[in-house]
Amino acid sequence: MRIVVLMKPVPDPGEERLGADGRLDRAVSAVINGNDEYVLEAALQLVEANGGEVTLLTMAPAGITDPIRKALAMGATRAVLVSDPALGGACAWSTAQVLAAALRTLEYDLVLAGADTSDGGGGVVGAAIATLLHHPYLSRARKIEPIEGGVRVERISAAGHDVLEAELPAVVAGTQLLGEPRYPSLRGIMGARSKEIAIRTLAEIGLADRPVGGAHATTTLVDARPPASRGSTRVVRGLEPVAAAAAIVDFLVERRAL
Amino acid sequence: MGGIWVIGEVDAGGALTKLSGEAATAARAMGEAGSLDVQGVIVSAEPDEAAASLATFLPVVLAVRSPEARERPAAAIVAARVAALAAAADDPPAYLVVGATPDGRDLAGALSALLEVGILVGGTGLAWGAAADGVPAGPRVEMQPFGGRIVTTSAFSGPRGIVLLRPSMVVAEPLAAPGRVEAVAAQGTVNVAPVRVVERVVAPTIGPSIEEARVIVAGGRGVGGPEGFAGLGELAGLLGGGAVGATRAAVDAGWVDYAIQIGQTGKTVKPSVYLAFGVSGAIQHKVGMQTAETIVAINRDPDAPIGEFADLFVVADLAAVVPALTAALRARAG
Amino acid sequence: MTAAPALGRLTDDQRAIRDAVRTLARDRVAPRAAEIDRSAAFPEDLRLLLAEQGILGLPFPERFGGLGADLLTVCLAIEALSAACATTGLILAVQELGALPLLLAGTEEQLGRFVPGLAAGRDLIAFALTEADAGSDAAAVRSRAVRDGETYVISGTKRFISHGSIASLVTVFAVTDPEADRRRRLSAFVVETASPGFSVSRLEHKMGIRGSPTAELAFDGVSVPVANRIGAEGDGFGLAMRTLDRSRPGIAAQAVGIAQGALDAAVAYAGQRRQFGRAIGEFQLVQGLLADMDARTEAARQLLYTACEEIERGGIDAGRWSALCKLVAGDAAMAVTTDAVQVFGGYGYLDDFPVERMMRDAKITQLYEGTQQIQRLVIARALLGRDA
Numbered sequence: 001m002r003i004v005v006l007m008k009p010v011p012d013p014g015e016e017r018l019g020a021d022g023r024l025d026r027a028v029s030a031v032i033n034g035n036d037e038y039v040l041e042a043a044l045q046l047v048e049a050n051g052g053e054v055t056l057l058t059m060a061p062a063g064i065t066d067p068i069r070k071a072l073a074m075g076a077t078r079a080v081l082v083s084d085p086a087l088g089g090a091c092a093w094s095t096a097q098v099l100a101a102a103l104r105t106l107e108y109d110l111v112l113a114g115a116d117t118s119d120g121g122g123g124v125v126g127a128a129i130a131t132l133l134h135h136p137y138l139s140r141a142r143k144i145e146p147i148e149g150g151v152r153v154e155r156i157s158a159a160g161h162d163v164l165e166a167e168l169p170a171v172v173a174g175t176q177l178l179g180e181p182r183y184p185s186l187r188g189i190m191g192a193r194s195k196e197i198a199i200r201t202l203a204e205i206g207l208a209d210r211p212v213g214g215a216h217a218t219t220t221l222v223d224a225r226p227p228a229s230r231g232s233t234r235v236v237r238g239l240e241p242v243a244a245a246a247a248i249v250d251f252l253v254e255r256r257a258l
Numbered sequence: 259m260g261g262i263w264v265i266g267e268v269d270a271g272g273a274l275t276k277l278s279g280e281a282a283t284a285a286r287a288m289g290e291a292g293s294l295d296v297q298g299v300i301v302s303a304e305p306d307e308a309a310a311s312l313a314t315f316l317p318v319v320l321a322v323r324s325p326e327a328r329e330r331p332a333a334a335i336v337a338a339r340v341a342a343l344a345a346a347a348d349d350p351p352a353y354l355v356v357g358a359t360p361d362g363r364d365l366a367g368a369l370s371a372l373l374e375v376g377i378l379v380g381g382t383g384l385a386w387g388a389a390a391d392g393v394p395a396g397p398r399v400e401m402q403p404f405g406g407r408i409v410t411t412s413a414f415s416g417p418r419g420i421v422l423l424r425p426s427m428v429v430a431e432p433l434a435a436p437g438r439v440e441a442v443a444a445q446g447t448v449n450v451a452p453v454r455v456v457e458r459v460v461a462p463t464i465g466p467s468i469e470e471a472r473v474i475v476a477g478g479r480g481v482g483g484p485e486g487f488a489g490l491g492e493l494a495g496l497l498g499g500g501a502v503g504a505t506r507a508a509v510d511a512g513w514v515d516y517a518i519q520i521g522q523t524g525k526t527v528k529p530s531v532y533l534a535f536g537v538s539g540a541i542q543h544k545v546g547m548q549t550a551e552t553i554v555a556i557n558r559d560p561d562a563p564i565g566e567f568a569d570l571f572v573v574a575d576l577a578a579v580v581p582a583l584t585a586a587l588r589a590r591a592g
Numbered sequence: 593m594t595a596a597p598a599l600g601r602l603t604d605d606q607r608a609i610r611d612a613v614r615t616l617a618r619d620r621v622a623p624r625a626a627e628i629d630r631s632a633a634f635p636e637d638l639r640l641l642l643a644e645q646g647i648l649g650l651p652f653p654e655r656f657g658g659l660g661a662d663l664l665t666v667c668l669a670i671e672a673l674s675a676a677c678a679t680t681g682l683i684l685a686v687q688e689l690g691a692l693p694l695l696l697a698g699t700e701e702q703l704g705r706f707v708p709g710l711a712a713g714r715d716l717i718a719f720a721l722t723e724a725d726a727g728s729d730a731a732a733v734r735s736r737a738v739r740d741g742e743t744y745v746i747s748g749t750k751r752f753i754s755h756g757s758i759a760s761l762v763t764v765f766a767v768t769d770p771e772a773d774r775r776r777r778l779s780a781f782v783v784e785t786a787s788p789g790f791s792v793s794r795l796e797h798k799m800g801i802r803g804s805p806t807a808e809l810a811f812d813g814v815s816v817p818v819a820n821r822i823g824a825e826g827d828g829f830g831l832a833m834r835t836l837d838r839s840r841p842g843i844a845a846q847a848v849g850i851a852q853g854a855l856d857a858a859v860a861y862a863g864q865r866r867q868f869g870r871a872i873g874e875f876q877l878v879q880g881l882l883a884d885m886d887a888r889t890e891a892a893r894q895l896l897y898t899a900c901e902e903i904e905r906g907g908i909d910a911g912r913w914s915a916l917c918k919l920v921a922g923d924a925a926m927a928v929t930t931d932a933v934q935v936f937g938g939y940g941y942l943d944d945f946p947v948e949r950m951m952r953d954a955k956i957t958q959l960y961e962g963t964q965q966i967q968r969l970v971i972a973r974a975l976l977g978r979d980a
Binding site for chain 2: 013016017018034035091092093096115116122123124125126127128129130131132134135136137138139140142152155156157158159160161162163164165166167170175176177217218219220221222223224225226227228230231233234235236237238239241242244245246247248249251252255257258
Binding site: 069073183184185186187189190192193 | 604605608609612613615616644645646647649650659661
């Protein structure tokens, strides 16, 4: 199976901040988006069981290599990084177009994406990419299995889960239920150094004159401010359980919650 | 000029989702502020019930009968139908409002590609803003990213876009008198890469949906096991139909189902009351519940991070407080 | 972590390995540390984890399945583990210590026989030099290895042997020639603990590193093939000394890790604990303590890293570097952990908080692999000439 895993480097949750230009500062200690690690793990397990390779596909500023190296250390074979100064500040729609264009230059059976991103993403890019490439889209996957000529996915539904099948190539978005990602072994870390990170510009994926990137962002930040303070925390300690329970009830009454 | 279309979501039973009513209410408010017409769209194999419900919120609802939409996941099919409608309309919509359910996100992504427009995800607020500083008049969407450290307001840079609205951001308000439903026959077939449904597995329900609950009683690692969660369920029942939620730690331990996980890789909730037992308040959880109106936390650890943003922080052993609180609430009720 | 070592001197691989071990230590080791100490049970689950992640393979040559890492890299891993749990850091340190005689003087045949299992972390190896009457005076070892045809028969007792009760292999130093000069009496052997005549006669109850089993080993006529002797007869003492020259940095790394863990805990506490209406970290006396703790830890760390590079280069003063870094780091760990308890005040004395455990753990770094007094003798000898 030739699997492409879409990977987004995001600021380490807790470390995010806006840069002076009002955009998310992507240089702040970048890590692999949490949800992408689950689909990467699922991809690695699929190729370990069925043969094949995992390619990472990322759109990011050129200097951000640590998350890519970690993903390579986990076992991906190679990485393709689409990087172009024009892409700074790109919106989700641009991202979808860029990744779809990059995918058109690759050979694959399955594209895996994480459910959404910790830096404010809405979990929409996978669906947009699948639509652009006219591939079946199966989201909320908790289990992924290859079948003859296709893929079978257990998709979380409101009532439980549905079992779906689609032909390849397909785009699947996964959840944490796919399983805990492995720690990169030390051997993997040392081997990652010799793995290929191919860098592609917009021109190299056929988007040279297309309206993508920060200058064509469909959304824009209008304001950023600290949140209104919740007020101070009332702390209660040293009370017996009955008194503590009474304090909670009184507080809820005070806040008109009861 | 282009108006606002609210794409209603139909659940497995054919009914309109609660979030669609909220989305319609929000769309109406924007329409009034921006002087735009608002209409609803339902695409379904059996759209009548949902369309009638949506019409209690909007003056006009297009009910598109599309047999292929019987199969789930329907997002790709709904998107194709909506895009075709928009293309054929005399007055194509400027904005589309979609509820941010998992299916809603799939729909928004597909629509984004078909209509070539951007998406804004409304987290904590949605309003209409006047034109200013080169940003056109249009929806203004508020979010609290970065674990809640900042509040951002975003807008579309152009005249069109898709708004994804999260649950419980808006209170659904029906019209004084319901609007009208226009039946629309779907033209031709949609060209969508097929997904086959092999089986539907129904799991036992956990209780009220946490995304819609007004009161959530949440448990973390400190609860210790599934029995503890049963106790929280009892407590939730005494708090006006509350729902039970959980942190990632409890889900990973196998004590509760992923469906009730709150946080970065789970659900985001905005209840009136969030009662947290044995929850440390780590950032991955905090981002899922930080906008709750009233947060009460009970934890044995006086240094738990939740103590920094809770409204009331009780340092105590939850094993003793849960039964005491349950007893106190029973006494009040009875 | 609050402090990060100067990045310029580490290669990308070293940094990546250090960060990976730190993540593992934070996620999987730290949550177990208090319980390991309380129960004094060896963390077999963590040993398996270290094996799976390749961490136990770091010191071993690649051609036998190891990662062929240099001394500094091994020490980075020990340091990162020890910041979370000194017992767990010791798993790697002892594995390296026990295997060093083989790595320094073993034949290719011996390496091929023993190293694959060690590198995979399947087999643990212990280092058995010390005896009841031969601690600092290592040359006073009395265990005997008597040649009998194609085997040696080993008799005697070894004391204070880390991992002695869980290792499948033990590097044993025993007297092969009682008449020879003090430093030519001993030979080194790899003994398989499954051999008849080998037994664990005692397990110690210790102040610290309680999860690490420290055993008294009894050798009652244990037969060992000649092929298991490391180096020539009489090489044992010199081999033991060369081993310690290379293994002492591992203990220094453990000490630096313990100190850093204590410093991090104290800094976090100082930021949260409030007295007199303010966080105690705002008071100068507390700030002074923390600053001194950081200075000592960082100084010990930088000396350790330099020592690793010097020893790796193979200079003749490896012994001096080895003793310097262990001396400074051990004393730093003791001082820093003691001060960490001080920052916590009364709470620091309770086992609800990790610093009292860290203080108990730190003490051993001033005692084993040569006491601080022995380190001073080694350094002085290097300064003044070997026979002074």
